[in-house]
Amino acid sequence: ELKVEQNPLFLSMQEGKNYTIYCNYSTTSDRLYWYRQDPGKSLESLFVLLSNGAVKQEGRLMASLDTKARLSTLHITAAVHDLSATYFCAVEVLSYNTDKLIFGTGTRLQVFP
Amino acid sequence: DTGVSQDPRHKITKRGQNVTFRCDPISEHNRLYWYRQTLGQGPEFLTYFQNEAQLEKSRLLSDRFSAERPKGSFSTLEIQRTEQGDSAMYLCASSFAPRDTQYFGAGTRLSVL
Numbered sequence: 572e573l574k575v576e577q578n579p580l581f582l583s584m585q586e587g588k589n590y591t592i593y594c595n596y597s598t599t600s601d602r603l604y605w606y607r608q609d610p611g612k613s614l615e616s617l618f619v620l621l622s623n624g625a626v627k628q629e630g631r632l633m634a635s636l637d638t639k640a641r642l643s644t645l646h647i648t649a650a651v652h653d654l655s656a657t658y659f660c661a662v663e664v665l666s667y668n669t670d671k672l673i674f675g676t677g678t679r680l681q682v683f684p
Numbered sequence: 685d686t687g688v689s690q691d692p693r694h695k696i697t698k699r700g701q702n703v704t705f706r707c708d709p710i711s712e713h714n715r716l717y718w719y720r721q722t723l724g725q726g727p728e729f730l731t732y733f734q735n736e737a738q739l740e741k742s743r744l745l746s747d748r749f750s751a752e753r754p755k756g757s758f759s760t761l762e763i764q765r766t767e768q769g770d771s772a773m774y775l776c777a778s779s780f781a782p783r784d785t786q787y788f789g790a791g792t793r794l795s796v797l
Contacts, residue, residue, distance in 0.1 A: 575726075602783065604785070606788075613791050614727070615788075616787065619785055659726050659727075665782060668739070670740070670782055671729040671740070672717075672729065674727050676724075676725060677725070677726050
């Protein structure tokens with residue numbers, strides 16, 4: 572069964588610093604999502620990566636996908652407090668009899684002054 | 685477009701009671717998904733519908749769980765004879781079609797005492 576692993580699980584970083592969150596998955600998939608979740612809230616879609624080598628950027632966040640390595644990264648540039656949240660990657664599983672997202676365990680990001 | 689709506693937001697019940705949650709998807713979204721999220725974990729897939737047809741049920745969905753989507757609009761998730769292990773956030777998501785982004789509701793947090 573498909574497994575999705577994220578690391579680190581917790582990330583405490585200072586404002587202005589850069590860091591990368593990693594998402595590894597165990598079987599072939601060509602579609603990967605990144606979601607953000609604030610405490611007690613639902614999931615907000617950030618990026619969908621559709622093919623090998625895909626790169627998307629929004630503000631201080633940039634996501635990439637390497638389907639051959641089964642790896643996606645979420646890079647944070649010059650972190651600010653507003654980015655504090657939990658970030659999930661999710662891999663799509665789609666076939667004739669299934670359609671679902673398999674989520675990683677999440678990376679809880681805390682940005683401090 | 686009012687987004688995915690879930691009701692209630694919070695439910696506290698005693699062990700052994702039945703509970704029912706409701707999800708209203710984004711208008712014209714044909715696919716509807718239920719996920720469960722426990723504290724510190726990513727969401728886990730439970731089941732999904734294409735219009736009114738329930739196409740897949742996870743092994744997590746025991747016989748005490750039943751989901752419906754009459755007329756392909758709103759959906760209900762019922763848990764019979766609740767157990768403390770059922771305590772979780774139950775998330776609903778919808779998408780227009782396969783391979784489209786899943787948009788999540790705010791969730792129903794269930795606490796079983």
